[in-house]
Amino acid sequence: MQCPFCTSEDTRVIDSRPVEDGSAIRRRRECASCGNRFTTYERADIPLIVRKRDGRLEPFEIDKVRAGLRSALADRPVEGNRLERVLNQIRDEARARGRVVSSDNIGRAVLEHLARIDHVAYLRFASVYKEFEGTGDFEREMVELQRRDN
Ligand SMILES: [Zn+2]
Numbered sequence: 001m002q003c004p005f006c007t008s009e010d011t012r013v014i015d016s017r018p019v020e021d022g023s024a025i026r027r028r029r030e031c032a033s034c035g036n037r038f039t040t041y042e043r044a045d046i047p048l049i050v051r052k053r054d055g056r057l058e059p060f061e062i063d064k065v066r067a068g069l070r071s072a073l074a075d076r077p078v079e080g081n082r083l084e085r086v087l088n089q090i091r092d093e094a095r096a097r098g099r100v101v102s103s104d105n106i107g108r109a110v111l112e113h114l115a116r117i118d119h120v121a122y123l124r125f126a127s128v129y130k131e132f133e134g135t136g137d138f139e140r141e142m143v144e145l146q147r148r149d150n
Contacts, residue, residue: 001029001040008033048091049100060101062091069110072125076118086113119145 003011008031015028025042048060066087073083090109094101107129114122126132126141 003029003031003034003036004038005036006031006034046099048095050106051100051102053103057100060091060094060106062087065090065106065110068125068128069114069121072110072114072121073118076121078117078121082117086117089113115145115148 001011002009010032011029012032013027014030014037017026018024019026019041023043027040027042028037029040030037049057050060051057066083069083069086090106090113093109094106097105111122111126111129114125122145123138123141127138130137130141132138
């Protein structure tokens with residue numbers, strides 16, 4: 001573990017104890033180069049799980065959300081880093097819901113963001129996500145988008 005003060009790799013653990021009801025380990029470390037002390041925490045990296053419409057569970061993969069957003073936004077004007085910012089927000093929102101999030105919740109979160117970014121991309125994504133069957137579905141979503149803008 002690198003020292004945050006002088007970046008030396010020569011640090012040692014001087015104390016180690018379980019905290020947070022045993023779900024984490026707190027370690028005090030001391031740097032042999034500069035003598036400063038600092039604290040580290042070790043926790044399990046708990047995966048976020050997605051419940052699909054058919055009930056199956058699978059690991060949350062931000063790459064899948066990115067691919068969906070990319071294809072909805074293909075050829076649409078969008079700032080370079082906006083996509084990544086939106087992806088971070090979608091992941092944070094999903095995490096805030098707990099360990100298991102439904103694919104419907106993720107789809108709705110994507111739609112919420114697309115509604116603010118680009119209406120064409122919104123309609124593209126909605127047509128797949130909501131399984132549009134006819135022009136009536138598009139008209140309903142157009143009305144919905146206009147309502148949001150007012
Ligand atoms: Zn140091």
